[in-house]
Amino acid sequence: MQSILSVQNLSKVYPGGFHALKSINLDIYHGEIFALLGPNGAGKTTLISIICGIVNPGEGKVVAGGFDIVKDFRSARQLIGLVPQELSVPIFETVWDTVKFSRGLSGKPLDAAYLEQLLRDLSLWDKRHSKIMTLSGGMKRRVLIAKALAHQPRILFLDEPTAGVDVELRRDMWQMIRGLRDNGVTIILTTHYIDEAEEMADRIGVINKGQLILVEEKVSLMKKLGKKQLTLQLAQRLSEIPASLAEYPLSLSSNGEQLIYTYDEQNEKVKITDLLRRLADLQIEFRDLNTSQSSLEDIFVSLVEGK
Amino acid sequence: MNFYAIKAIYLFEMARTWRTLMQSIASPVLSTSLYFIVFGSAIGSRMAEIDGISYGAYIIPGLIMLTVLTESTSNASFGIYMPKFSGTIYEILSAPISAAEIVIGYVGAAASKSIVLGLIILITATFFVDFSIQHPFWMLAFLVLTSISFSLLGFIIGVWAQSFEQLQIVPLMIIAPLAFLGGSFYSIHMLPPLWQTITLFNPVVYLVSGFRWSFYGVSDVQVGISLGMIGIFILICLAIIAWMFKTGYKLKV
Incomplete structure (x- = not known):
């Protein structure tokens, strides 16, 4: 895909010594909606502000529509529109x-x-x-x-477009952003609402402490979301997974008390009953069971907390 | 050159003048009229002529300068301080415009206002005092150059200031005293010799003297020196502004 905005090794240290951005590399594709997720103070606004010319760039380079944002600032900035966070x-x-x-x-x-x-x-x-x-x-x-x-910019930055906005206006805003994208405007929005990214974005980037820790297609992230886990609390500890259960994607917790079955909700529904029947045959009993779904939020939190 | 941007900034700033007509035009005209009444007519009629000019007429150039200096500084400083204060400066900084274009827009508007104001006061003066202008071209030239130079100074103050108090303090505490002590109301030859020398360090002396020369053909210092001093002052201001934009001083981090 064609890149309309390219950030190369961009770093920024504020005069106080705060390292706001650490060697960011990012390509934004023509016509996409890119959501930049991150907690407060992660560097989202600094990144946008450098690209738009509000903050002095540190090291590195940014090219917008083929124009260097410093050397060709006129041509670059004509392509860029910015909706700031503050009113x-x-x-x-x-x-x-x-x-x-x-x-x-x-x-x-x-x-x-x-x-x-x-x-x-x-x-x-x-x-x-x-x-x-x-x-x-x-x-x-x-x-x-x-x-x-x-x-009539070709690239639009929206810095927290729905912060402090009521539900209805938020829907309107999303509608409007989609409309812009349909007209060929490339959109980069920052948000800390994960559902907003889920709803809107084609791709999602996660930034934390000045580092871009993940850039991925939303669809492939959603695949990860589709994964579910069934956790069985065993009545008796197992030392290893019985060989006859090898065909199931099972894992055993380190203390041997939990048997975890990871599955895809859409395709393999039948196998749960199958598995439970097999366990009964093997006389493996369990005290309790629960299922869980990893959400984007879980992924986000685990990424941001540095795993 | 991004002429549309210069025009946009210029018109925005001029629109601010119309919105605040009382403050930007009426109030300086009123206060200058009071000076004419008190110093020109009431006290002036009992004072001796200076350099062969009646006192009422003598103070006209100085009074115009006094207003032009303070209004240029405060107008230009307010013009660039407001967007900084309200946060709308993001738009100026992210627009495809150069520092020079920003300065032409803001300083051009502030200087235009001062020039108009100076001319209005000049017209007002005709109602109180009889006077003539010997060198109308140079009169305009001094008015324009002074408006520009002090609007540049105002721009610097506006970028520097971080509170409304700082914004007010330079025009009030520095410009106004310099203007009063710069020979607006007297010839510096009337001062004791020591003070005559000290006064020569006051840049306003050169402005008032040159401006008065354009009216009556008499001056405290040579006209060429007056022009030179204004030129130097403008260059210093431009250099400071260029440095501010280059480093992003109080505009960008």
């Missing part, structure tokens, strides 16, 4: 004026028809003459999105 809006301005201002900053001539469509899509058209200070929090966030899209 930083010029409160005394009207919606229309501020969107026009954003368009002008990018160096593109005013396109009233496009801006009108943009505001209509974001349900802001009726509010275009309102001062931003009179708008609700959700509306202000839409204004930020309108500003970011005013120059």
Whole structure:
């Protein structure tokens, strides 16, 4: 797949000595939705801020649409739109004026028809003459999105787009992000809501303590999610798995008290009864049993806690 | 050059002036009018002429400078401080614009306001005092250069300031005293010799003197020196701003 944004060996040390990013390598593909997951302070915003030009880059290099973000900053930044995490809006301005201002900053001539469509899509058209200070929090966030899209960027960064947003607006936001992707905009969003990543993303990256610890297709992550485990608390310890059960993907806990059967819910349902019958035949009794499903959350937590 | 961006910033800043018309135009005009009434008409009529010019007329260039200096500084500093304060600076920093374009937008707008303000005060003065302008071109040139140079200074202060108090303190505590002691209300030749020498370290002396020369053809220091000093001042400000953007000083980490 074609890469539209390439981060190469990017590191950042803040003046206080804080190592915010440690040699990040990341390629974002054209037209995808990429979710960057990580706890607070992991480096998500620093990464985005460097790419957008708000934070001085440390070592390394970033190329957006073929343009180096430092040497060719004009061409690179014309391709990029940013919706920041904070609701930083010029409160005394009207919606229309501020969107026009954003368009002008990018160096593109005013396109009233496009801006009108943009505001209509974001349900802001009726509010275009309102001062931003009179708008609700959700509306202000839409204004930020309108500003970011005013120059028709090819790459859109959304830094925690749904933080502090109610459920309905969150759904709207997801809908809108999908719509943008359908129009060919590449989207990179940061979030610490795992369900948001699950819902939206084509690929997921996990960042923690300045290191990118995982980048994977959501589908393959979901396969891992599909795995279930049946844990049997044995009445008597086993020293090893009986040879006659070799055909089952079984494992024995180190103390020999638990027999763990890993299976795929979709395909092998029948085998559970099968297995239990075989265990009964072998007179292996168990006191209790439970099943568990590894969620993205489990994977995330185990990754972030450094396993 | 990203002209659309310069225009966007410039118009944004000018729009702020219209929103705050009372504060940005009416209030300086009012306070200057009070100076004309008190010093020009009431006290001025009892004072001797200076260099053959009535006192009321003599103080006009100084009064215009006084307003232009303080307004340029505070306007330009506020213009760049506000986005820093509200967080909207992210948009300026992430836009495809160079430092020079940002400065032209912000400083250009602040200087434009000061020039308009200076001209309004000049017109106001005609209602109180009779005077003529011998070198209108140079008068405009001094007005424009002074507006630009102190707007550049204001921009530096706005980038540096981290609170509204810091933002106010330089115009109030440094610019205003320098302007008052820079010969706005008197000729520096009226001072004792020691103070005449000390005064020459005050950059405002050169601005007021040159500006007054453009009105009446008399000056405390040579006109060429006045122009040179403004030129040097502008270069120093530009160098500081260039350094600020290069290092990201208080703009980026």
